[in-house]
Amino acid sequence: MSRILYTGTKNASSWAFRAWLALKEQDVEFDERVVDIRKPQRLGNLALIAEFSPPGAVPVLIDGDAIIYDSLAIMEYANELGDGSLLPTDMKLRAQTRSLVAWQHSGLSNLCPRLSFESSFYPDRRAMSANERTDTKRLFDVFEMLLQRNGGPFLVGGLSLADLMFVPTLIRIMSHAQNLDTWQLTQDWYRLLMSRDSVQEWMQEAMRLPPVFLDGYRD
Ligand SMILES: N[C@@H](CCC(=O)N[C@@H](CS)C(=O)NCC(=O)O)C(=O)O
Known part of the structure; x- marks a missing residue:
């Protein structure tokens, strides 16, 4: 699977939750890597994310050669990969x-x-x-x-x-x-x-x- 979503600790990462939901709701296949964003390991783990994603935050989606960061960008992308139903046609x-x-x-x-x-x-x-x-x-x-x-x-x-x-x-x-x-x-x-x-x-x-x-x- 060339599509990887970096999410965060599930009881702490509301932004990752949103991106993850949009991908799931559009039946988009992806592998998930959970980044432990709890202190004190948070800083070090996010520094590793910053090596490939400028904001150094989760969520970030890697799809082939595309690096898509920020929950909203990932949600829109998920909608386009899927059937587009998450934005009304009107x-x-x-x-x-x-x-x-x-x-x-x-x-x-x-x-x-x-x-x-x-x-x-x-x-x-x-x-x-x-x-x-x-x-x-x-x-x-x-x-x-x-x-x-x-x-x-x-x-x-x-x-x-x-x-x-x-x-x-x-x-x-x-x-x-x-x-x-x-x-x-x-x-x-x-x-x-x-x-x-x-x-x-x-x-x-x-x-x-x-x-x-x-x-x-x-x-
Ligand atoms: N605007 C970003 C916010 C992402 C965000 O704040 N993520 C938290 C975890 S839920 C994080 O990684 N924070 C670390 C940081 O911003 O340095 C988005 O919507 O994805």
């Missing part, structure tokens, strides 16, 4: 999908840095702060509106890159949130995503790993 819906993808990819909110992907797997999780609840409301209101307007079951109708981009974010939020009654469509959408073979495969492995504890979680 131009406006496609632009909407790309807006959602770009929103997540460019930071989304203050939610992700403090509510790390790693923390989704902690046995003893803290309650969300008031700010985190406010950010969740803002985001979930958007999801609820999109699921209603586009008719579901996914954000823009059929499964798209936008859904896959948000999977790790949903996992972070759902593992910490308390009362989600206001967002019934969003809950159904989350359950549907979590039931997919691709998501299950990654998560089953992630849940078997020892938790990666980060500083600042309880501050």
Whole structure:
């Protein structure tokens, strides 16, 4: 197999998760090399990645002589290698999908840095702060509106890159949130995503790993 995806530790690497999901969902064959991104070995392992991929980060996909780095580039490439169904054919819906993808990819909110992907797997999780609840409301209101307007079951109708981009974010939020009654469509959408073979495969492995504890979680 000349196609190799370098991913990260499965309970710590949300960006690698997204790229991996797009390849799986498009039935693209690839070999996987898991890079241990936990400290203290993180720096040394990523230095090895930097020898062939300028950002020195995961994910990175090697396909023959092409080196494709950054989750979003890999997701788009996976879609093109596959049947292209992860971006809608309708131009406006496609632009909407790309807006959602770009929103997540460019930071989304203050939610992700403090509510790390790693923390989704902690046995003893803290309650969300008031700010985190406010950010969740803002985001979930958007999801609820999109699921209603586009008719579901996914954000823009059929499964798209936008859904896959948000999977790790949903996992972070759902593992910490308390009362989600206001967002019934969003809950159904989350359950549907979590039931997919691709998501299950990654998560089953992630849940078997020892938790990666980060500083600042309880501050
Ligand atoms: N924008 C990049 C972010 C990738 C990223 O931050 N990956 C983490 C692991 S999930 C990493 O390798 N960080 C090391 C670094 O950026 O130096 C992408 O979307 O792929």
